[in-house]
Amino acid sequence: MAGIVTIRARIRRIAMAAAAVSALVAHGAHAQEKPGAVAGKISDGVVRIGVLNDQSGVYADFGGKGSVAAARLAIEDFGGKVLGAPVELIDADHQNKADIAAGIARRWYDADKVDAIVELTSSSAALAVQQLTREKKRINIVTGAATSELTGKQCSPYGFHWAFDTHAMAKAVGGALVEQGGKDWFFLTADYAFGHSLEEQTAKFVKSKGGNVVGQVRHPLNASDFSSFLLQAQNSGAKVIGLANAGMDTSNAIKQAAEFGIVQGGQRLASLLVTLSEVHGLGLPAANGLVLSEGFYWDLDDKARAFGQRYQKVTGRMPNMIQAGTYSAVLQYLKAIEAAGTDDADAVAAKLRAMPVEDAFSRNGKVLANGRMIHDMYLFEVKKPSESKQAFDYYKLLATIPGSQAFMTVEESGCPLAN
Incomplete structure (x- = not known):
């Protein structure tokens, strides 16, 4: 009789283990279907931000590598992590060509698991990438393109325009x-x-x-x-x-x-x-x-001067509004992830529209429903x-x-x- 009980107990343990494995498999499949809903609240354990702009052409000084340096400073100021996950920065030169910009953005989203793209000098490139981010449900924050169409007829639930516009x-x-x-x-x-x-x-x-x-x-x-x-x-x-x-x-x-x-x-x-x-x-x-x-000048006030001096130590020059705006955009994106408790694009976009923007670039800034961040111009x-x-x-x-x-x-x- 004792032997029969032992066998039954083993059967029950095997059944319970099988059920647990099935639950884990089901959870894993569900997480793959909904990348924003995995444990840890960061989709793949890393937050990746891409700076995509002109780094070799007529607008190379406009933003260029200077915007990459500004984005890196923002990540450092935030502590290098958000919700316990590391923040990684990548960058690329779109050569002021919309097709190249869209191709890089697609590879970043599909293969490199980039969560947000920023800067996007050149209006044609910015519009192309914003259309892609709408399809992919990822965030883009434009600081280097001018067209007001980004928050006009071609606005997106996931698109934001930060530093200036026409x-x-x-x-x-x-x-x-x-x-x-x-x-x-x-x-x-x-x-x-x-x-x-x-x-x-x-x-x-x-x-x-x-x-x-x-x-x-x-x-x-x-x-x-x-x-x-x-x-x-x-x-x-x-x-x-x-x-x-x-x-x-x-x-x-x-x-x-x-x-x-x-x-x-x-x-x-x-x-x-x-x-x-x-x-x-x-x-x-x-x-x-x-x-x-x-929309920014390094000598406007103490906050701007402090940021300008830090930026100068890294780059050898003072930032312009595109570079300071990129710093602000990356910093605010990380703040929005923290406030949302996830890097899910819908939740982050809602926080970006709800939160005030107060940093070295902006004083009492706010984001409108169309994604336009409004701040003083000079x-x-x-x-x-x-x-x-x-x-x-x-x-x-x-x-x-x-x-x-x-x-x-x-x-x-x-x-x-x-x-």
């Missing part, structure tokens, strides 16, 4: 400069969609403040000789010459404007998209008198060499444009998420 730049430069006496404008515009949009939006704000557009001229992308275009602008008699271009086009136009003595002749040169990096490359003798807008004038007291002491503040005025509302943006 609307904010146009309003900061066009609207605020008219209020300071720059009423008559002539536009020197890059002849493609980005330049046309920037000119159109700036002209709207110029006119809304009582200013006038007296003329415009279009130049090809990557132009080397701006002399004929600048001569037309100079002869127009406009108070302000607006540069609706970016990258090397802007730098070349500013250099040649200095040779023409445009600022010295009494006209104001206003760039609608230029950063501290380009000003540094140009030097104050060529860039002084230039009016521009950024109108600056580049100093004369005699006014600069130290390296990278390049700007004097002309005006502050509150974030609620600088950026479109969700309703104005045309984003379907408004509904």
Whole structure:
């Protein structure tokens, strides 16, 4: 009888073990179906962030490796882990080509298990990657592209736009400069969609403040000789010459404007998209008198200075708004994972929209329903060499444009998420 009992006990133990194995297998299958729901609350035990931008072309100084350094600082400041899982950073050069950007992003998502992509210089690349992140249900936070379409008609539940956009730049430069006496404008515009949009939006704000557009001229992308275009602008008699271009086009136009003595002749040169990096490359003798807008300047306050000095120790230069914005975006993404208790994209996206943004880049920032992070924008004038007291002491503040005025509302943006 004792032998029979022993056999029955063994059978029961074997049955229980089999049930336990079946439960584990079922749990594993369920976890594979729902990658955000595994134990530990981090999908594969690691949070991976990719910086995807131009690292070798016309926008290499715009963000480039400087944005990678800023993202790394954000991870270090957060402690290198979130919810107990390590945070890894990878980066790649998309060469300003939308197809290359989308191909890298797809490989990152499918093979490398990247959770979020940031920076995304170049509007075409950013729009392509944002469409992919919508399909893959991953997060993208754009700091390096300008188009307001990212949070407009092409907005995404998983897409966010951080540092600036064409609307904010146009309003900061066009609207605020008219209020300071720059009423008559002539536009020197890059002849493609980005330049046309920037000119159109700036002209709207110029006119809304009582200013006038007296003329415009279009130049090809990557132009080397701006002399004929600048001569037309100079002869127009406009108070302000607006540069609706970016990258090397802007730098070349500013250099040649200095040779023409445009600022010295009494006209104001206003760039609608230029950063501290380009000003540094140009030097104050060529860039002084230039009016521009950024969403960040390292010498604005104590928080900005502290970050700027740390960044300079790593890179040898001060950050511009794209690089500081990338720091902010990565830091806020990690904060959102911590607040959500998971790296599940839907939960993290909800926290990104709910949490205030307060860091070295932003003061009292907030994210709207369409993914647009609103923060103050600033109108600056580049100093004369005699006014600069130290390296990278390049700007004097002309005006502050509150974030609620600088950026479109969700309703104005045309984003379907408004509904």
